[in-house]
Amino acid sequence: MSERLVMAGMLALIITLVLGPFLIPILRILKFGQTVRDDGPKRHLKKTGTPTMGGIIFLVGIISSALFCAEQPTSLEMVTLVGITLGFGLIGFIDDFIKVVMHRSLGLRAYQKLIGQFGLAFVLMWISVHWLGRGTDLSIPFTSVHLELGWFYYALISLVIVVMTNAVNLTDGLDGLAAGSTLIAGLGYIVIALLAAIQGVAVLAHETDMAVFAAALVGGCLGFLRFNAHPARVFMGDTGSLxxxxxxxxxxxxxxxxxxxIIVGGLFAVEALSVIIQVASFQTTGKRVFRMSPLHHHFELEGWSEWKVVLVFWTAALVCAILGIAAYLPTLS
Incomplete structure (x- = not known):
């Protein structure tokens, strides 16, 4: 099992590292350049024109590696992981394409993205519950309590899926921040997937393939950091972050x-929460709580260097991943 995990991570890393130098110039030739907000940190203006939609690079690495290294690459479990990942990536790709190629600054309208995202969330839950035997019970972190939610499971967890997926998207505002934070969360999910396999609480019989997928996710993000760390040569765009x-x-x-x-991805949750707080405060009082949201921009405007913000946030992501694993352990009993 450990050999397949290492192979999945290494293969995704290598594919991403090899594809980057080929695809980045193509994105530049096609003029798939990033537009930078002029109301943000002024030092970001020099990033204007940096190729975006680079999520394609690590998506190829992650998906190829996961399918190649999985014990059962055609199992419904693996097909679901791959399909949902690509589905969210497709929504992001369409949004990026409209903004970057068609030069429509708004991209997909909010309701269009939400329809697609909630649709994918429902598909994920329906397959998991009805075809993979996941059930509709919910584990409460740090406890052995399991709540049977019935149909309410679909409403509650679809909201969690959509909010947290968009939270990752919101975190993608500094060079390497989203890729590095996802890498750390992916490491957490390697451990969680292995624990689920050992205890037999995951779906179907090929639970270890989820750890393989998580390892490929880690490898792809690590490879992408080669091109996305400050100063970034390419951005992942919504294609990658979603x-x-x-x-x-x-x-x-x-x-x-x-x-x-929510705990493993606590950094993403805090980033999303900062946006919610900022909007709610401005709408109700006309005042802003933060100098700018998401939260990483607040610290930039406070005078932190981009690298300092990223390193501090990566450290916070690591703490969240460790806490998440600790929160998961009692749910296995």
Missing amino acids: ALGGALASLAVLTKSEFVF
Whole structure:
């Protein structure tokens, strides 16, 4: 098993590292360049024109590696992980294409993205519950309590999936921040998937393939950091960030750790919360709580260097991943 995990991570890493130098110039030639907000940190203006939609690079690495290294690559479990990841990536790709290629600044409208995202969330849950035997019970982190939710499971967890997937998207605002944070969350999910396999709480008989998928996720993100770390040569765009969110959400559902996902991805949750707080405060009082949201921009405007923000946030992501694993352990009893 350990050999397949290492192979999955290494293969995704190698494929991503090899594809980057070929695809980045193509994205530049096609003029798939990033547009930078002029109301943000002024030092970001020099990033204007940096190729975006680079999520394609690591998606090829992650999916190819996961399918090649999986014990059962055609199992419904693996097909679901791959399909949902690509589904969210497709929504992001369409949004990027409209903004970057068609030069329509808004991209997909919010309701269009939400329809697609909630649709994918429902598909993920329906397959997991009705075809993979996941059930509709929910584990409460740090406890051995399991609540049977019935149909309410679909309403609650679809909201968790969509919010957390968009939270990953919101985190993608600094060079290497989303890729590095997802890498760390992916490491957490390697452990969680292995624990689920050992205890027999995950779906179907090929639970270890989820750990393989998580390892490929880690390898792909690590390879992408070669091109995305400051100063970034390419951005992942919504194509990449929504796909990464979808991958983590899929792992959460299939390992029955949906609420634990909020802890493992605590950095993403805080980033999303900062946006919600900022909007709510401005709409109700006309005042802003943060200098700018998401939260990483607040610290930039406070004078932190981009690298300092990223390193501190990566450290926070690591703490969240460790806490998430600790929160998951009692749910196995």
